[in-house]
Amino acid sequence: MSALWRINLWVCGFFALVTLACMGLLVHQALADVERELQSAEAVVEYLSETAARDPVNLQPRLTQSLRHVRVRWLGPGEAARLPVQDGLDAWLGRLLFAEARHSARVLDLQDGRRVQIAVDPRDEIDEVWDSLQQLLSLCGLALLLSLLTIRWAVRRGMGLLDDLLHALQRVSDGQLKVRLRDEGVPEARQLAAYFNRMTEALAQARTDNTQLTQTLLAVQEQERTHLAQTLHDDLGQYLAGIRAQACLLRLVVDQPDTVERTVRELEHNCEHLQQGFRALVHDLYPVVLQHLPLAEAFALLVEQWRGRQGVDCQLRVSASLPPLSAPDKTHLYRLLQEALTNVARHADASQVRVRLQHCGSHLRLLIRDNGCGAQQPQRPGVGLHSMFERARSLGGELRIISHPGAGWALALSMPLEAS
Known part of the structure; x- marks a missing residue:
């Protein structure tokens, strides 16, 4: 009925x-x-x-x-x-x-x-x-x-609006995000049309952003594969070829002790460079340090290595007792800090960075601030910011990024902890 x-x-x-x-x-x-x-x-x-x-x-x-x-x-x-x-x-x-x-x-x-x-x-x-x-x-x-008669007239007007809304929602469910409701009629109808039109505009913009992000991720994926192939071929492959050549040389100079000793030293040198190359490659692919160190020590090592490479003063403060986290959560936090420091090095032009990891009641908070040039908000996020927002969402937390010209960047993550 x-x-x-x-x-x-x-x-x-x-x-x-x-x-x-x-x-x-x-x-x-x-x-x-x-x-x-x-x-x-x-x-x-x-x-x-x-x-x-x-x-x-x-x-x-x-x-x-x-x-x-x-x-x-x-x-x-x-x-x-x-x-x-x-x-x-x-x-x-x-x-x-x-x-x-x-x-x-x-x-x-x-x-x-x-x-x-x-x-x-x-x-x-x-x-x-x-x-x-x-x-x-x-x-x-x-x-x-x-x-x-009055009820029929009033309900028909309202049902007409609902019919228009239902038809528009059916078109939206079919993927037609360009549909818009007419902004006319009673104030409630105009308000509903305004909210619906803003929703479809947001959905259309989100689909456009997702398309661009997908294309960018595919391009980044191809770049990473190309970089991996070049590293394996140009760096690691050359060391392997040199080691093979030196191993063959040892067969010919077994009766020449000096040549054998020099070749062995070169083999050790090449093997050490090969090991370092593999470590750097594995570290880029996955933070193995998380499997062997607590989260606080892994953060300290990451900050120390970044400070050594960039020459920027970076200080880390961590709460004395951190709650136990799952391996995926630790990986997301580590990668989020890594991406934030990479953005600081690329865009902030900062001379000082402060990183703080705090355990506050039922939440874990990560704060990263710099004294760089900053930027005017709002700003269209790139792949790095998108990846940080997605990692924050995977953690079930909220990520806020605040920036003003000349005041640097501030990144704050608050993630809830599961009740034990």
């Missing part, structure tokens, strides 16, 4: 209850009024009976034909007296309003030989009450009709 039909049923039920209550009040008031009217009518019947008995000439038909609630009926010779017969709704209403005792009639034999029937007749009162009930029903019916 549609919403309009449910509203119509509720309104009809409400009007039915109100109508029944009004009819009950009307009938209750009619009972009191009828009681007073019948008492007056009985008094009139008593007066007419006494008048007819004393002086029949005063009881003329033209004087009694317009009396309310009293009927004077002249009877012919041999005609029997009878009460007015009522049927249908009039009979039901008469039984409801009038007692049967009130329906008795008086038949008088006048001195001049005429016979007359004088009786209380409730038909006038029944007609009045019935007219009042009809007026009440007509008024309630008209009010109900106007209410239903």
